[in-house]
Ligand SMILES: [Mg+2]
């Protein structure tokens with residue numbers, strides 16, 4: 001039996017050109033956000049703690065500004081629609097696994113034919129004084145990374161006996177998942193991690209590169 005290909009694709013810095021959380025923080029400049037980013041990158045605090053504390057710096061009175069900025073700021077990386085078309089034509093399952101937040105992930109992706117239950121991201125609550133991030137897809141008992149949105153918990157639902165698991169990503173939120181899957185498409189600092197760990201990876205700039213590579217892998 002040939003294995004079914006399944007793709008887990010990151011959102012921020014992968015589907016979109018920018019990292020939207022960093023862009024929001026850079027724009028609104030809530031005092032203390034930059035130290036939190038540094039601490040996440042240095043791994044002295046978890047991604048969940050860092051993201052939660054960053055958004056807690058933003059007052060919900062600015063909700064509309066934050067939402068409008070986040071959505072308006074997004075640029076989609078070239079070739080994304082072509083990758084979706086390629087997946088549909090070739091029976092490849094496509095999931096978005098994002099460490100981003102629902103209020104920008106869903107509106108931005110609504111222009112693409114991706115079923116909502118194929119999009120995993122964090123939630124948000126604007127009912128109090130400051131933005132509270134919700135974590136509907138937190139780590140399971142196998143992951144102790146405190147991811148927030150745990151990509152490995154989702155990937156583990158698809159066994160390597162039945163699936164050829166492919167991850168597409170760029171950064172720290174993809175590190176744990178990259179170690180788990182059979183194939184990684186990487187850009188930015190995820191390339192360095194794949195190199196360091198000797199993972200099976202292909203570097204990419206845009207989604208046209210990925211379609212081309214998937215096509216090449218098919219004929220082998
Ligand atoms: Mg990313």
Ligand SMILES: [Zn+2]
Pocket residue numbers: 138139140143144145146147148149150151152153
């Ligand atoms: Zn996790």
